[in-house]
Amino acid sequence: MIPEQLKKTLEARVAHAFSAREAAVDVMKDLQFHYGWLTDEAVGEAAEILGLSRLQVEELATFYEMIYRRPVGNKMIHICDSISCWNAGYEKILDHLKARLGVEVGGTTADGQFTLVPCCCMGRCGDGPLISIGSTIYDNLTPELVDQALELERLSGSAAPEHQGQA
Amino acid sequence: MPKLIIDNLPVEVAPGTTVLEAARSVGITIPHFCYHPALALASACRLCAVKMLDGPVKGIQMSCSLPAQDGMVVSTTDPEALKMRALVIEWLMINHPHDCPVCDEGGECLLQDFTIAGGHSRRRYQGDKRTHRNQYLGEHIYHEMNRCIQCYRCVRFYQDYAGGTDFGVTGSAGRVYFGRFEDGPLESPFSGNLVDICPTGVFTDKTGRFRARYWDYQFAPSVCQHCSVGCNLAPQVFQREVIKIVGRRNDQVNSWFICDRARFDKKGINDPSRPRAPRVDGEATDYEAALDALAARIYDFVEVHGPESLAFVGSSRLSLEGCLMLGELVANFDAASLSFYGDPAEAKGSQLATELLSGENVAAPADLASADCIVLLSVDLMNEGPMLAPFIRKAWLGGTKVYRIADPALLSGQQLPFDCIEAATLAEVPLEQASRAIVVCHATRTPREELSDVAATGARLAMLQPGPNGFGAALVAREHGARPFDELLAARKVRGIVAFESDLPVANLKGITVLGCADWQATELSQKAGVFLPTTTWMESTGTSINFEGRAQRFERAFRPGYPLKGLDAKYYAQSRYGEPAPGQPKTPPPQPPRIPRGEIPGGQEIEAWKAMARLLEKLGGELIVEPLTGSWQPLRDIDPEAGGERIFSLFKSSEPDTL
Incomplete structure (x- = not known):
């Protein structure tokens, strides 16, 4: 169940959209912020708010890599595995991250702090290899810089940073 | 009109035609998976590559999405194009399981055909295949996602064409999955078309799995007899059992598709309790003896009670031939009555439709797609003419307003795949402002006055009939002065009836x-x-049979009747080796054909209703009729069952339809 206030906000967002589908990503992100990840219940609620079927919400939710349909840690680490970062040697960074966090790709650290997933491109191919942690992008990475970034993010707490892009 | 050259053949096509369609028009098939004439373009499979040798674009191009233009020189056989197609096939086959021997699609599989045609016979990829979990999609369709080649035909059909919302595509890139949110029966009444439209075996017909291969089937062009739309289909019959039913193209009536009732409702035909033997007073006998007995009883009855107490009763289930022969039977007796319907409303409405409709004011199902205003007038669309719905949806997607004048008695609870504006009366609908308006109504429920209002606005009518051949029956009823049976009852004259395929x-x-x-x-x-x-x-x-728009369509015999050779599917009978009969199933299996040589098919005494009538008429002293389509009906003899049917209005030029 989502709070009445959130529901009203989302309904207002949909009412202002040209079509319900246009507002779908916003609705899913807000629900994800509320639940921590986009639960089955949240898919049902999004469907109701958007006037779509649950399957139609699922179609959109599973398309976007920053909508999570499984439980995730407090902060998401996206590591670009696309061609430019591959050229720049992202594999070394990935191996380092896996070792530091003690997880495989797709896994969440034991303390629930980080979830490591690959992503396809962040649009900054000249600065590879790069990762994003929460809403911050770290570029031109070396294993040392990765350690610093992780330390920084650990210190900055767990303020539900998956809520990227929201004010 | 663009002129181009395809494989050295000059082709001229209408503007907007794609190169693939242009090639088709001259008989050149370019291999394709995602392209389907009834669906929007996806350009998903990359198989239809051709080499453009000259013209506005050059090099390898996807022919399904390339509009034909002047000066194009296309080669479908260029080595570069062949190589490209071979590689596409190879990569589509990377994840496809090699399970053709146990796949029900094997033998009627586009992927199989084009893999062979593309020359891909040796596997180079040695990695793991991606696999999926299948979903339970209900009792009609079996899901096998591993076979998927991501052509998107299913989702384009299910969501875009048929308006279903519970099946679609999830994931992206290599994780694309076609299914539902969770296990459960597909909700769309058109879901069965996934079986036809999938180029490989992701969706197979669960009701006929593992029974026979494509080359085993007997086929014939047939016409659905569930409602008055008259969709074209083809039964796939194996050893006298209808295994599957598939859609057959008719651009004017059903496009490529059929509804789930047409596809999966085979129960009546395969029913083990179907009466196979003629009976006299409950005793099985042969056809000749039964006809003799009937003729003698009719003769005696008429002697005692007079011909005025005898009625011949047919129905809109009868073929046109049956209706006409029934007319001949009645004509053999001076004062006998003819009846096709019990309910006077059905009889009168059905007849009114034949009086009012002409080639000008009648709308074919496909016309709905280009209508600019559509009214559903007291009609239960998803029960009475479901295949009209996708055409209405197409118009609605293009911006056409659909009005519904609901009849509270008719709320079927089934969702329409388009939005309607509710209206109380026809007067509320701005029909005059439309130039291509169509009113969808039902003959039984539409009073004459309302129809005059419609006609005054110039709107065309799609007037559904109470039965599959309702239009044909009504024409014959008019010719022979048939009366609704309830009226005959009220007059208390009739004391005996002879019924042919009647549901009284x-x-x-x-x-x-x-x-x-x-x-x-x-x-x-x-x-x-x-x-x-x-x-x-x-x-x-x-x-x-004649559908609601007066289109006469020929159906052909797919198989000779009789007991299925190997007995019926286990689910139809009970006494299985594996346990107790299912609840509601008969205790004993149907008789197995005897294993002795004989000339006729066991249980195969059935004949067409009109032939039974013809033989009865002969025994009653009439002339033997071998061809019921005579007089003004004669041109219908030559109807090609695969040519889309013919409107019958031109046959009756002498008797102009009533003006409103």
Whole structure:
């Protein structure tokens, strides 16, 4: 169940959209912020708010890599595995991250702090290899810089940073 | 009109035609998976590559999405194009399981055909295949996602064409999955078309799995007899059992598709309790003896009670040939009555449609797609003419407003795949402002005055009939002065009836002798009849039926009737080796064909209803009629069952339709 206030906000967002589908990503992100990840219940609620079927919400939710349909840690680490970062040697960074966090790709650290997933491109191919942690992008990475970034993010707490892009 | 050259053949096509369609028009098939003439373009499979040798674009191009233009020189056989297609096939086959021997699609699989055609016979990829979990999609369709080649045909059909919302595509890139949110039966009444439209075996017909291969089937062009739309289909028959039913193209009537009732409702035809033997007073006998007995009883009855107390009863299930022969039978007696319907509203409405409709004011199903205003007038669309819905949806997607004047008695609860504006009366609908308006209504429920209002606005009519051949029956009823049976009852004249494929309720027949009944179903009437004559279903008959828009369509016999060679599918009978009969199933299996050499098919005495009538007429002293389509009906003999049918209005030029 989502709070009445959130529901009203989302309904207002949909009412202002040209079509319900246009507002779908916003609705899913807000629900994800509320639940921590986009639960089955949240898919049902999004469907109701958007006037779509649950399957139609699922179609959109599973398309976007920053909508999570499984439980995730407090902060998401996206590591670009696309061609430019591959050229720049992202594999070394990935191996380092896996070792530091003690997880495989797709896994969440034991303390629930980080979830490591690959992503396809962040649009900054000249600065590879790069990762994003929460809403911050770290570029031109070396294993040392990765350690610093992780330390920084650990210190900055767990303020539900998956809520990227929201004010 | 763009002129281009394809494989050295000059082709001229309408503007907007794609290169793939242009090639098709001259008989060149360019391999394709995602392209389907009824669906929007996806350009997903990359298989239709051709080499453009000269013209505005050059090099390898996807022919399905490239509009034909002047000066194009296309080669479908260029080595570069062949190589490209071979590589596409190879990569589509990377994840495809090598399970053709146990796949029900094997033999009728586009992927199989084009893999062979593309020359891909040796596997180079040695990695793991991606696999998926299948979903339970209900009792009609089996899901096998591993076979998927991501052509997107299913989702384009299900969501875009048919308006379903519970099936779609999830994930992205290498994780694309076609299914539902969770396990459960597909909700769309058109879901069965996934079986036809999937180029490989992701969706197979669960009701006919593992029974036979494509080359085993007997086929014939047939016409659905569930409602008055008259969709074209083809039964796939193996050893006298209807295994599957597939859609057949008719651009004017059903495009490429059929509804789930047409596809999966085979029960009546495969029913083990289907009456196979003629009976006299409950005793099985042969056809000749039964006809003799019936003729003698009719003769005696007429001697005692006079011909005015005799009625011949047909129905809109009868083929046109049957209706016409019934007319001949009645004409053999001076004062006997003819009836096709019990309910006067059905009889009158059906007849009104034949009087009012002409080639100008009638709308074919496909016309709905280009209508600019559509009214659903007291019609239960998803029950009475479901295949009209996708055409209406197409118009609605293009911006056409659809109005519904609901009849509270008719709320079927089924969702329409388009939005309607509710209106209370026809006067609320701005029909005058439209130039291509169509009113969808039902003959039984639309009063004459309302129809005059419609006609005054210039709107066309799609007037559904109470039965599959309702239009044909009504034409014959008009010719022979048929009356609704309830009226005959009220007049208290009729004391005996002979029924042919009639659904008259038995409760109304107190004090009336059912002398004879001919049917392929075990109706209540057939239990009550003194003489019973088994007839063939439409799949075992050759005949003509006329759909609601006056389109005469020929269906051809797909197989000779009789007991299936190996007994019926286990689910139809009970005494299996594996345990107790399923609840509601008969205790004993249907008789197995005897293993002795004989000339005729066991249980195969059924004949077409009109032939039974013709033989009865001969025994009653009439002339033997071998061709019921005579006089003004004669041109219908030459209808090509695969040419889309013909409107019958031109046959009756002498008797102009009534003006409103």
